[in-house]
Amino acid sequence: MTIYTDVRPSPKMHTLHSSLLVDHTMGFTSSNHQLLSTIATNDQHGENSPYFDGWKAYDNDPFHPRGNPNGVIQMGLAENQLSLDLIEEWIAKNPSASICTPEGVNRFKDIANFQDYHGLPEFRTAVAKFMGRVRGGRVAFDPDRIVMGGGATGASELVVFCLADPGDAFLVPSPCYPAFDRDLRWRTGVQLLPVACKSSNNFQITRAALEEAYKNAIEANIRVKGLIITNPSNPLGTTVDKETLKSIVRFINDKNIHLVCDEIYSATVFGPPNFVGISEIIQEVDCNRDLIHIIYSLSKDLGLPGFRVGIVYSYNDAVVSCGRKMSSFGLVSSQTQHFLASLLSDEEFTERFLAENAKRIKNSHQLLTKGLAQVGIACLPSNAGLFVWMDLRSLLKEATIEGEIALWRVIIKEVKLNVSPGSSFHCVEPGWFRVCFANMDTKTMEVSLKRIREFISSKGKTENVATKKLKLRRLSFSSRMYDESSAMSPRLMSPHSPSPVVLAKTS
Known part of the structure; x- marks a missing residue:
């Protein structure tokens, strides 16, 4: 379970x-x-999963348009490199934001000295205002409830340490972020229990699925301390709708368990419906606010994962107090806080950045999904995030995890694309893959699509040859029809093999 x-x-x-x-x-x-x-x-870090193995394949043979044009293209890293030029332009115009420039060196002594682990007041204020701006000003955040962590990884673990003891459990809708294994449980000793979501309703979270997972945990004598969701979803690239969020809040309130909302992709929404955060929902639904906690960072929305800015925003005073004590193990450097306070306080810049960033994400998303559609590959309809949830179920030789991993190995070794298999996200349906698109330029994207076209075309030709041989054998009534070593092998006749007719049209 x-x-x-x-x-x-x-x-x-x-x-x-x-x-x-x-x-x-x-x-x-x-x-x-x-x-x-x-x-x-122990080996519970999760580093031995295909999710991380794909990164290793890239590291061993990284693509470069001139230096290594046949190398592996990294499509397994959810990194936003599309709008860094806008931040570079801002830095050039605002040199005083850094204590390492002649214009900003007068603040060097103040910032370089020890800072209280509550964080610089101007930093917490700027982050709180930015979080509100991302949500269209529909909700305000209190700077005194902001707790720092070393990126979303550190912030997530900090929350779990505050809420649960070793052996306690959290419900997690699947498919879910693979590194939750590392972030949430490796050092804390908690358990993560899946809430199975399926493609039949576009992987939406239902009250029935939540109730079933909770019931199974209670019957197994496991203490459930909370529910953890990602909104927008990683890996689905979808926003959770308002009614679903209300249902989730009612569920955790009825069970008296915590709700941790990972909202680190909240400013990557590029299409309708608009992002609705949990802070808006609790303004409309009666609930115990002590149960509500938010994880945020600037790694995805601003494309600054190297800055290691993670935020815990909790409505629970005890969690804020405990979290501040624990944050001393993963503080954001005062130099980074000082710089970001200046950047995020520039409201004219942040408004322009958010709009332009969403536009660029949308363009890259469309380039990828349209290119995939041209060769008959569908993706789950999405409106947020830095990735798509690609459906390759028709290419599986067998609808099993083994079949999915076999296909993934071909994509890594022969197509030379690092995409992440759904099983590493604990998806219950084999054949789905997460594909990241915001960490590359247009030319690299075009190379990726070219490789996919060639792969699908080669699959189509192989299947067409097999189909022609099959027809000839049927006409001749050859006894070899029953020879498993022939082209009549059940493997080639798998219902999960790609349709030769469709592939012939798309190749």
Whole structure:
């Protein structure tokens, strides 16, 4: 039932692990002493998933238009590089925003010295106003409720540490972000329980699915502490509609469990419907606000993942207080806070940036989805995020996770595209892939689409040849029809194989 299990072993498991531990660096085996911690010696980080394996394939053979034109193109990284030029222009016009320039060096001593882990007041104020601006001014945020973390990763873990003990669980609608394994549970020891969402309703979260997952947890004697959702969704690229959000709030309020809303893609919405944050919903639905918490960052909306700016915004005073104490383990540097306070306080710039960034994301999204559609590949209709949820179910030789991974290996090794298989997002339906489009320029996108066209064309020719041979065998009533080693193999006749007719039209 669980996506992940508690990494903290029982005493019996601990004893067994200790007795078998071998320190390969020292050539020493111990029967009564474990040299390293459980965290250091387990493999629960999630790094061994295909999601991260694709990154490694890219790192080993990275595409470059001139230096390595046949290398792997990175389409597995949800990074926004489309509007960094706008920030570069702002920096050139505002050199005093940095303490490392002649214009800003007069603030060097103040900013370089130790800062309280509450954060610079001007930084928290600027972030609060920016969060409100992203939501169209429909809700205001209190700077005193902002807690810093080292990127969304650090902010997410901070919330879990505040809300749950090892062995407790959170419900997580799937498909979900693969690195939740690392972010939410690797060091905290909590469990993540899937809430299965399906393509039949475009992977929407339903009350029935939430109730079923909660019921299963209670029957398994697992304490559920909360529900974690991403809005806009990673990997779906969709916004959660208002009625669904209201249903979710009613559910967590009825169960008296927490709701953690990951809203780090809230300014990447490029089409209708508009983004509706949980802060707007709790203004309309009666609920215990102590149960509501938001994760935010500037990694996606501004394209600044290297700045490691993560934010926890909680309506629970105790969580804010505890979170501030814990934030000392993952503070945002005072230099970064100082710079961003100046940037985000420039309302004229942020308004222009948000509008232009959404326009550029939309253009890249359309370039990719139209290119895929030309070769018969559909994607889940989406209006946000830096990726699409691509449907390759028709290309599977068998509708299993093994079949999906086999196709993914071909795409990585032969097509040389790093796309992420749905199974790494805990999707219950094999054949879906997340494809990122905002970390590349138009020319690289065109190379990617060219490779996909050639791949689909080659698949079509292969299937057409097999189909012609099949017809000839049927006409001749050859006894070889029953020879599994022939082209009549059940593998070639799989109902999940691509349609030769469709592929012939698109190749």
